[in-house]
Amino acid sequence: MNTAPAPHVAARVVDAVKVYGGGDTEVRALDGVTVDFPAGRFTAIMGPSGSGKSTLMHCAAGLDTLTSGTAAIGGTELNSLDDRRLTLLRRDRVGFVFQAFNLLPTLTVAENITLPLDLGGVRADAEWIDALVDTVGLRDRLHHRPAELSGGQQQRVAVARAFAGRPDVVFADEPTGNLDSRSGAEVLGLLAHAVRQTHRTVVMVTHDPVAAAHADEVVFLADGRLVDRMREPTADRVLDRMKALDTKALDTKALDGAGERRGQGVLS
Numbered sequence: 001m002n003t004a005p006a007p008h009v010a011a012r013v014v015d016a017v018k019v020y021g022g023g024d025t026e027v028r029a030l031d032g033v034t035v036d037f038p039a040g041r042f043t044a045i046m047g048p049s050g051s052g053k054s055t056l057m058h059c060a061a062g063l064d065t066l067t068s069g070t071a072a073i074g075g076t077e078l079n080s081l082d083d084r085r086l087t088l089l090r091r092d093r094v095g096f097v098f099q100a101f102n103l104l105p106t107l108t109v110a111e112n113i114t115l116p117l118d119l120g121g122v123r124a125d126a127e128w129i130d131a132l133v134d135t136v137g138l139r140d141r142l143h144h145r146p147a148e149l150s151g152g153q154q155q156r157v158a159v160a161r162a163f164a165g166r167p168d169v170v171f172a173d174e175p176t177g178n179l180d181s182r183s184g185a186e187v188l189g190l191l192a193h194a195v196r197q198t199h200r201t202v203v204m205v206t207h208d209p210v211a212a213a214h215a216d217e218v219v220f221l222a223d224g225r226l227v228d229r230m231r232e233p234t235a236d237r238v239l240d241r242m243k244a245l246d247t248k249a250l251d252t253k254a255l256d257g258a259g260e261r262r263g264q265g266v267l268s
């Protein structure tokens with residue numbers, strides 16, 4: 001079966017299973033997840049702690065491999081790539097933003113932004129980079145080093161760096177986890193703006209309903225399964241959904257403790 005995405009899908013996983021460990025310590029972090037991340041949209045992944053959010057993101061981004069099932073980015077199935085091609089795909093077609101800003105302290109803001117392109121020997125598109133610098137509001141900081149910037153400004157550099165190579169998709173893992181709420185809101189607004197203005201795709205893992213509300217759509221995981229999707233989320237609706245999932249997760253754990261069979265996912 002050809003599971004490569006149609007052009008309007010930036011990334012996709014199909015029947016994704018990820019098992020860590022074996023025997024008594026086996027964990028099914030993903031238990032048959034199929035999800036599309038539409039191109040030109042901002043999607044948030046939410047779910048209770050341990051529900052598989054980071055595992056899904058890492059496998060969808062080619063940072064980790066699935067036990068079974070497939071993952072694809074922009075029409076390319078990741079399982080079909082050897083290590084070298086996978087590294088090139090990650091470098092050329094995927095951007096990353098992490099909780100820790102991961103900037104190089106000895107480089108200026110401008111150098112940090114174009115670092116992935118410079119490492120790959122790719123010529124930066126000056127017009128695109130110029131527009132990005134304006135989008136993230138760092139024009140007057142281009143020659144500063146990261147230590148001279150606030151946390152929010154550093155994360156804005158990381159956002160510009162993630163978009164520098166016009167990637168098919170930018171994956172963001174708790175990008176506001178180290179920021180105060182005001183800087184966090186700025187970075188989220190920026191991600192949403194970059195998606196709208198440049199028609200790029202962002203997939204973000206977050207614990208925070210307020211952060212998720214900046215996305216166009218939220219996908220919810222529970223127990224390694226996709227249990228719901230919500231378009232045009234608001235923080236209140238996401239919070240209500242999360243409360244229901246957390247309650248269900250607690251109930252399931254209580255049942256497990258009583259020796260009952262594990263629940264079959266929250267909505268099924």
Ligand SMILES: Nc1ncnc2c1ncn2[C@@H]1O[C@H](COP(=O)(O)OP(=O)(O)OP(=O)(O)O)[C@@H](O)[C@H]1O
Nearest residue numbers: 020021027029047048049050051052053054055056
């Ligand atoms: N490298 C690993 N080895 C063993 N188990 C792992 C590993 N990585 C994750 N897990 C387990 O897989 C499950 C899913 O983990 P994952 O980090 O994807 O969840 P999460 O929803 O991102 O959690 P959190 O919100 O707490 O960050 C958890 O039970 C976790 O303990």
